[in-house]
Amino acid sequence: MNLAKLRVWIIVAIQVFHFGAGETFKWFKGGCSNYTIHATSRRLNWEQSRQACKKTGLGDLVSIESYAEWLFLKNTILNLTIADEYFIGLRRDDWNRPWRWLSNKNTFQKDLPWATGEPNGDGNCATMYKNYLRNYGKYNDLNCSRHTISGYICEFPVDGCNQEDGDKRCSCYTFENDMPMQWPRAEDSCKYNNKHLVVMETEGEWEFINKEIQTRNSSKGSEWHIGLYRNLTTRKWTWINGKTVTINKWQRDKPQDSDFYTVMAKESLDGVKG
Ligand SMILES: [Ca+2]
Numbered sequence: 001m002n003l004a005k006l007r008v009w010i011i012v013a014i015q016v017f018h019f020g021a022g023e024t025f026k027w028f029k030g031g032c033s034n035y036t037i038h039a040t041s042r043r044l045n046w047e048q049s050r051q052a053c054k055k056t057g058l059g060d061l062v063s064i065e066s067y068a069e070w071l072f073l074k075n076t077i078l079n080l081t082i083a084d085e086y087f088i089g090l091r092r093d094d095w096n097r098p099w100r101w102l103s104n105k106n107t108f109q110k111d112l113p114w115a116t117g118e119p120n121g122d123g124n125c126a127t128m129y130k131n132y133l134r135n136y137g138k139y140n141d142l143n144c145s146r147h148t149i150s151g152y153i154c155e156f157p158v159d160g161c162n163q164e165d166g167d168k169r170c171s172c173y174t175f176e177n178d179m180p181m182q183w184p185r186a187e188d189s190c191k192y193n194n195k196h197l198v199v200m201e202t203e204g205e206w207e208f209i210n211k212e213i214q215t216r217n218s219s220k221g222s223e224w225h226i227g228l229y230r231n232l233t234t235r236k237w238t239w240i241n242g243k244t245v246t247i248n249k250w251q252r253d254k255p256q257d258s259d260f261y262t263v264m265a266k267e268s269l270d271g272v273k274g
């Protein structure tokens, strides 16, 4: 059994769907979100495109809160032929109010990548250009209520992702329990997939992982390998990324002198979870 972690932006999958009423959309995964990128045969206004995103569960128009997220989307739409301009979740309440993301996270606000000459004040909603006049992935302000745009980008949270650090540092986790294995094998298996066993540096991250393993189907006391081991030279417990241990979650009477690797139990013998 092992527990692995991924801390990079990747495109995991690209799928193309066609659904009724002349709508095309593509599905991507990057960082801690899934994205669907849509084009319709009729032109929409900003609110209509937002409602279309919200139809599918937890989705909304995309909020682009980090440079990594912007770069990912810029490159993604550049390779699509479905539309030249897409509604995004950026708007302001009035011409003299600040631009805001629907998520209300403002990490990338100061320096929004507007297209040349934009925002030129023709509205309180924004789009992202594919490549209009070489404005790759740049933004344009326009009228919220006019039906002018056929593309829009939705964002959805991904299962098994912890976003407490914000998008820049978010981690995606996989929980693997196909077969029992020893700790070094588990770490090798993570490494093979460009990941490593989980490192829990904050209470928040520990709580997130603990909650996740409680929901996994396996026996009550089931144990998961984590990225904590005893350094043979210093004999100190160390996270696999070299960080020292900042949170104490040892079970009673642990660790023992003969132990070198660590597991995290769904529920320990005395009923303590995690
Ligand atoms: Ca986002």
Ligand SMILES: [Ca+2]
Pocket: 118, 119, 120, 121, 122, 123, 140, 141, 142
């Ligand atoms: Ca404009």
